[in-house]
Amino acid sequence: MPGDRLSQDERRAIGVGLADGLGYAEIARRLDRPTSTVSREVTRNGGPRGYRAEHAHHATAYRARRRTPLDRPTVPGEEPKVLEFIGRLTDTMVANGVPRMAARVLARLYTTDEPSLTAAQLVRQLQVSPASISKAIGYLEELEMVERGRAPQSRREHYIIADDVWMRAWITSARANASWAETAREGAALFDPGTPAGARLQQMARFFTQLSDDMSGGTSSAAADDIATILAALLHARRPLTAAELADALDWAPERVAEALGDAETYAPFTDPLALERPTPTAYAVTAAPGRLTPAQRSALLS
Numbered sequence: 001m002p003g004d005r006l007s008q009d010e011r012r013a014i015g016v017g018l019a020d021g022l023g024y025a026e027i028a029r030r031l032d033r034p035t036s037t038v039s040r041e042v043t044r045n046g047g048p049r050g051y052r053a054e055h056a057h058h059a060t061a062y063r064a065r066r067r068t069p070l071d072r073p074t075v076p077g078e079e080p081k082v083l084e085f086i087g088r089l090t091d092t093m094v095a096n097g098v099p100r101m102a103a104r105v106l107a108r109l110y111t112t113d114e115p116s117l118t119a120a121q122l123v124r125q126l127q128v129s130p131a132s133i134s135k136a137i138g139y140l141e142e143l144e145m146v147e148r149g150r151a152p153q154s155r156r157e158h159y160i161i162a163d164d165v166w167m168r169a170w171i172t173s174a175r176a177n178a179s180w181a182e183t184a185r186e187g188a189a190l191f192d193p194g195t196p197a198g199a200r201l202q203q204m205a206r207f208f209t210q211l212s213d214d215m216s217g218g219t220s221s222a223a224a225d226d227i228a229t230i231l232a233a234l235l236h237a238r239r240p241l242t243a244a245e246l247a248d249a250l251d252w253a254p255e256r257v258a259e260a261l262g263d264a265e266t267y268a269p270f271t272d273p274l275a276l277e278r279p280t281p282t283a284y285a286v287t288a289a290p291g292r293l294t295p296a297q298r299s300a301l302l303s
Helices: 008-019 024-031 035-044 053-066 080-095 100-111 119-126 130-142 165-191 196-215 221-237 243-250 254-266 295-302
Strands: 146-150 157-161 274-280 283-288
Touching: 008 024, 008 035, 008 053, 024 035, 035 053, 080 100, 100 119, 100 130, 100 146, 100 157, 119 130, 119 157, 130 146, 165 196, 196 254, 221 243, 221 254, 221 274, 221 283, 243 254, 254 274
Parallel strands: none
Antiparallel strands: 146 157, 274 283
């Protein structure tokens, strides 16, 4: 039922529910529909006081006749399967956080055979207002996904897909993740990693640091060298050491040791076959990576 169009009987039930003073949630529960479906239906058709079931039913049918299948405006010559694909491409972008109108514009720019499209062409193809196109283009330009220019001997602006659009989006996303990581690190330091809030923020910082580094090519060579040095120091010591003891032995600043230890924990897959472990909350040691040896092999080696 959810996802299907409302029937005429359901619209009558909505009208009765509104007349009885029921809220959208209660009406939706009785119809086994999402609350958003009921609220959208009422809002589109006169609001709580002006809703009329028969009028709403005929108005919805009229709107459906004006639109093409899948609610995708057509362009002369486009095949149904092309429209279906454009719809799926749009929905995929929306599901991944792109505003719907921006997604519709981007999908059109991607699937046109023309080198570019003007605002007037986008208005005509998408059957929306010029203001909607302008807002969508502004959003896409801010993300550097669309560029504007003028064709020779033309005063009209044309919009085109940037050649490296997805690389730009990738870099923008990596920067955003780095920003999340930096803010979380500040919070962890403020609340103290030993507190529940600080621990959560520290975990958040590690997650976004790894995500950002993975997207931008991994840790820097300097960071990788520091991780290797920390592991070598612990392996050489053959006993657990605290961060302070490591800083003294390596003659490093405490912040550098803390960062290297954090990176070693965050990038555990890359330190294989070694792994960092904490025998106590403040001490660090080196052990074999968890998945490298089976329990039987570990037992045999210690016997």
